[in-house]
Amino acid sequence: IQRTFSIIKPDATRRNLTGKINAKLEEAGLRIIAQKRIHLTQAQAGQFYAVHKERPFFGELVEFMASEPIVVQVLEGEDAIAKNREVMGATNPADAAEGTIRKEFALSIGENSIHGSDGPDTAATEIAFFFSGLELVG
Ligand code: GTP
Ligand code: MG
Numbered sequence: 001i002q003r004t005f006s007i008i009k010p011d012a013t014r015r016n017l018t019g020k021i022n023a024k025l026e027e028a029g030l031r032i033i034a035q036k037r038i039h040l041t042q043a044q045a046g047q048f049y050a051v052h053k054e055r056p057f058f059g060e061l062v063e064f065m066a067s068e069p070i071v072v073q074v075l076e077g078e079d080a081i082a083k084n085r086e087v088m089g090a091t092n093p094a095d096a097a098e099g100t101i102r103k104e105f106a107l108s109i110g111e112n113s114i115h116g117s118d119g120p121d122t123a124a125t126e127i128a129f130f131f132s133g134l135e136l137v138g
Contacts, residue, residue, distance in 0.1 A: 001138075002080040003033070004117045005126035010068035011111035013037070018071050021114060024101050025075060028087040034074040034135050042066040048129060060110060072130045076138055081123055084116040 006025070008018050022032060040048070045065040052058050075084055089100025093112060096103035106112040117123035127136070 001076060001078060002120075002123075003074055003076050003127060003136075003138075004030075004080045004084050004123045005115075005130070006073045006075050006084060006117075007065075007115035008071040008073070009111070009113050009115060010064060010070055011107050012105060012113040013069050013071060015105075017105055017113065021101055021105065024087055024104075025084070028077075028083055030075040030077045030080055030084060030087075031138075032073050033076045033138050034131050035071060036073075036130075036135075037069050037071050038130075039069045040066045048126075057110065064110060074127055074131060074136055081117055081119065085118070088114050088116050 008021055012018065012021060025032065042062050045062045046053070046058075049058065049061055049065070052061060055061075077083060087101060089096030089102035089106075091102075091112060092109040093102045093106035094109075096106070101114050102112050106114075117126050
């Protein structure tokens with residue numbers, strides 16, 4: 001059993017899509033074992049996305065992620081990291097497969113509704129960034 005970290009991004013919380021996105025995650029076999037709604041400062045968003053700080057879209061990304069509340073969550077399941085990446089779909093909704101979250105809900109490559117950890121090391125780091133061990137009820 002594996003854990004991964006997920007964010008329902010501001011474009012999705014703003015449009016009341018949290019429940020619909022959670023249904024897709026659950027249908028994919030992922031269990032939501034921790035979840036909370038928070039509003040990041042730009043400094044916190046910049047810290048979370050520090051790995052992208054040299055990318056041309058960094059400023060836009062940080063501003064977007066701090067623009068409105070997000071829902072951060074920990075997902076658990078067999079092969080959870082890959083499973084979550086699959087149900088999320090490609091970064092750019094124009095390239096996302098039919099039935100994926102980004103295909104159905106994302107507005108653009110930036111406002112793409114959901115984040116998911118891309119590997120075991122980032123999953124562990126990202127979970128620890130937002131949650132204490134006591135909050136994870138597997
Ligand atoms: P995450 O799960 O959010 O990390 O998405 P990803 O792994 O599919 O994409 P990546 O890590 O390459 O980029 C992180 C985030 O930066 C993306 O999810 C987008 O929100 C944003 N992003 C990526 N490319 C672009 C771009 O060309 N323009 C803008 N505005 N944002 C981008
Ligand atoms: Mg990524």
